[in-house]
Amino acid sequence: MNPDPMTELDQISAAQLAVANRELGPELAVPLPRDTPDGAALATALVESYPPKVGRKRSKHIRVNDPSTIPTIEANSRTVPGIITQRGCCYAGCKGVVLGPVTDIVHIVHGPVGCSYYSWMTRRNQAIVPEGEANYLPYTFTTDMTENEIIFGGEKKLLAAIREAYELLHPKAIAVFATCPVGLIGDDVHAVAAQAREELGINVFGFSCEGYKGVSQSAGHHIANNGLFKHVVGTEQLPDELKVNPIRVNLLGEYNIGGDAFELERVFARCGIELVSTFSGNAQYSDLARSADANLNLVMCHRSINYMAEMMETKYGIPWLKVNFIGAEATAKSLRKIARYFDDAVLIDRVEQVIAEELAALEPVRAEVLSRVGGKPVMLYVGGSRAHHYQSLFADIGMPVVAAGYEFAHRDDYEGSVVMPTITVDADSKNIEELTVAADPDAYEQRKSPDEIAELAERGVRLGEYDGMMAQMAKGAMVVDDISHAELERLIAEYQPAVVCSGIKDKYVIEKMGVPCKQLHNYDSGGPYAGFKGAINFYTEIDRMVNAQVWRLVTPPWATAPAPVG
């Protein structure tokens, strides 16, 4: 670290700072088209088809946005049974999302066959593994429990499966994931993991991520964060030769869907930013183990990883910065914030140079696509951060977001981290363990003093906090949490969007309605969409989808032709 962080910043001229502050401020929404339907009336109409009790419940999840007085929305509460939700389960969040992408951990799913099968390479998270090193991504291991184990217990089979995996592959670590029946029959995955750890001399750790825990995959993210923090982070040291560059970051909540992490690695390398570990796209076990030696945590998908950022700050003194690398302008802004944080003149220059070059290459594509799609409305119903992040990408090409919402978010993802202390913990969340974390007497190292943090905040670099989706959305736009199929159909009929971003479960419903749907869980067959080159990919993809001539064929000519006369 720079011994006197203010020196470099002081050298920046006032004019430069003014520009930087403006550039680092909140992003502006593309204004809604003039003919956008009235939100308040639509909000009422959305819940009409439900029984009254369900209607009242759902109404709390539906808000008409006002960025100046951010409304309170209900989120992260139990899904109404039978509503056809987009949501997945705790196991999906833990194994499928957070742990699954790590290439050299052997993941063993303790349970009947389906859970492992369905999380087998379906998220399109990519990895390029150094020559000669292990890559277990193409594998999914399961204890494949049968009736016998449900009745008599499956711990013995699990231990045998762990031993077998060790003998076959000699991995650095083995992670065990519990599915629904495991918790119900009382198998203790942690005890089995501890026994195996002792016996095999490698790191073996378990996750109690039974599908019924919590209200969505969000519970699984939290459980995954806890397990990684307890068992992996800080267990290895970064080698000295990798500590030469003080500009060292972790990228939290980036899962390398469609190669996003590859593009960010490229951009970081150009800027001279050393990436210690990504959590967890294109990551290896040792990257995660050494991550406590980074000097800044960058948080992409805060929904799935903010627990980790908070715990690492408390234990190791690493501040965290919310970033968004989705969208060219957003990427530029995030890079500038990183540069300001490290307060390094060379880095600041290099970042500006990279931004200038990358934007120059991107601009012709952006301008051309904007000329064809600008002003056309978009809806986003996906994830716990993407429905927000992608608004920046659509802003690049002038497409207004008329309606958006998350699948498994909490209130702070909508309203901003400022509301976190006011979120009430209900029965469903109470069962997810909150780790008690304290500063590590040996490993804690304060990277920035409170004064420096305050100073940075004044300069547009707000550490340890984030805005929610609502701050960026236009006044009057519709926000719906945990949207149901029926609600989505109604919104599409009313808003007639040019494109809807959602997931595979809605995709073909939306396309049957004659509207293109871009999957933002696994990107269909596309990507990367992050960073600068990713933005180019996304612009052209949206242009292609919105303007494809196939939509003109949906209605046959005789269906609209006037009836013959006479």
Add this chain to the structure above:
Amino acid sequence: MALADTARVAAPTPVRSVSTTNACRMCMPLGASLALAGFEGTVPFLHGSQGCATYIRRYLISHFREPMDIASSSIAESSTVFGGESALVDGIANVARVYRPAMIGVATTCLTETIGEDVGGALARIDGCRPEPADPAADGSVSPTGAAPALVHVSTPAYAGTHVDGYQAAVAATVGALAEPGAPTEQVVVLPGLVSPADLRHLREVVDGFGLSHLLVPDISDRLDAGVAEEYQRLPPGGTPLAEAAAACRARAAVTLGGLVSPGTALAGELLEDRFGVAHHRLALPIGIRLTDALVETLEGLGGTAPHWLDAERGRLVDAYVDGHKYLAERTAVLFGDEDLVLGLAVWLAEIGVTPAACVTGGRSGRLAAELVRLAPELDGRVTVVDDGDFAEVEELVRALSPDLLVGHSRGYPLSRALDVPLVRVGLPIHDRVGAARTRHLGYRGTQELFDRVTNALIERRQDESAVGYAYM
């Protein structure tokens, strides 16, 4: 048979491991959901964690590239202690209100089976306490016909069987629950198993061609392979009409195609025979000349007459065999997937001179090897059959056998890529190509299409490997 093949196909049975590595089967609730989707106006409903419905939807939707709604009771942790009946009741009420289905098919999951939910009892209580709606339009809990949705229950814990078991169990449960005994009908009930929408359409055409009145149970062909519609319909049209499914117990015969299931799983055809005295015929999936001829004989035995066009299709297929045999002789293949499909394909491949040197399925019927030899005696001693297998075993066999071809679903792609063996995609899941719903496997026509694909895959490989670059093969 070619003597040269004997050495190549002598592969040891792979060592059984504790873990299942890259499984070769899916779970019972998936199969049940798919079967239930084949009944008219039906919404499949999984009683358990919502993740089951979500994962299964993602899997099936990616295969068919069609909407596939599966409701869930979204069981939470507290319900694992206090029981999930209230979530089940609420869920059914909400589906009934919003979808107005004719039937809700409730399949259980590992969770609800492990805690021992009395789903049948719960559904009976819902049925019992539901008043007749006075005004169907005002009370949302009715179908467009004004009747309360039929509620059907099937027990499908993933630890007890495969997706095929779940599929067959759901068909049997539905046929049994809806059954309305009465005057016998002239219908032939065709129970096609887990085949593609294109297969179902073709089967309908074939049985129609014999002049036989018939019913496909279930029938996903319209609901999971639909055209674009003027207006999106939340309940896709099509599927086996419930009234006709109710009359299946009065049919003159039932024909099960496939039907290899784990011990303990009942087939709808067996249920119709045991409980209602319907004559039950059981055939392998009609792939190739031999197995399709067997279907033709059965349909003739039921009083039908083979249509001329079918005869012509058979002739063209044999002619294609003649044209293609030089590309196929002495080639070997490794097959994986569902037992029924693997059996049909293996018997057919043997017929065209390709040795199905290894057949790996996730199935647990324990009957595949015997069925193979019964239907294709020439395969005796020349094929390695692995039941309850996984892709670790497929890989081991592919390495040992160096086959010319893999025949199976998309899950074989990584292996195909790593070991450089071409893959012909059949069955489910197909997530890396378009047209899964349109892939025909059955009848002379389906075989013709498979034949061309298999032969061309081998020709293409030979052409690509040629140093000369022949444009005439």
